[in-house]
Amino acid sequence: MHAEGAFTAGLAHARTYAAQHGHLATHIPWSVKWQRSYYRARGHVRRHGPLNASDGFPDTHVLTGEWLYLQCTDYSSLHPEQRRLLADIGLTAQAAGVDEDDLRQIAAEALGEVYFRDNGQRAHGLEVELTDLLDLEFEL
Structure with missing residues (x-):
């Protein structure tokens, strides 16, 4: 019964939070669109291997390659955590040409x-x- 009680308490907490905030998403200082694009790029790296920034990301889907290119051109203005996430998939400051x-x-x-x-x-x-x-x- 402990698991059931914990689930019930967690569900009540989630409902209260959703009623106050209108959603269950945690606060992240960048858009959901950025997060989705990052996860798409991360999935590409996991399936196909390292990114190739110097050649313009030739092995990526057009939208993913375009998004990665934009991250390179805007790298210095990204949030430090965004830069860490990008570094985790191989897009470091050096690779971005900073x-x-x-x-x-x-x-x-x-x-x-x-x-x-x-x-x-x-x-x-x-x-x-x-x-x-x-x-x-x-x-x-």
């Missing part, structure tokens, strides 16, 4: 978000800038 200044800005934003602001938990409004950077290596 220049050194943009790479420095991306690293500063990621460092600020993850380390200093703790994903929105502290140091709201803190800006991080990397200047005169010779070498930066870190693992999370």
Whole structure:
């Protein structure tokens, strides 16, 4: 009966949330369309292997290739978590053709978000800038 009770409690919580918010989707700072496109691209990578950004994604469906191209052209303005998801499927900043200044800005934003602001938990409004950077290596 424990499983039944947990299910009933979870269902009641879901109904309350849906009544308050009008949906059951969790808050993600980018569109559902972006998520669908990402999952389509991830599925392609799982079925066909690594992406080939330098040749314009020739082995992908037209819509997937176009979406991937747009991610490359807009890479520096993507949310850090979007960039992480893209890196998981092989579309890194380097593969996207991001220049050194943009790479420095991306690293500063990621460092600020993850380390200093703790994903929105502290140091709201803190800006991080990397200047005169010779070498930066870190693992999370």
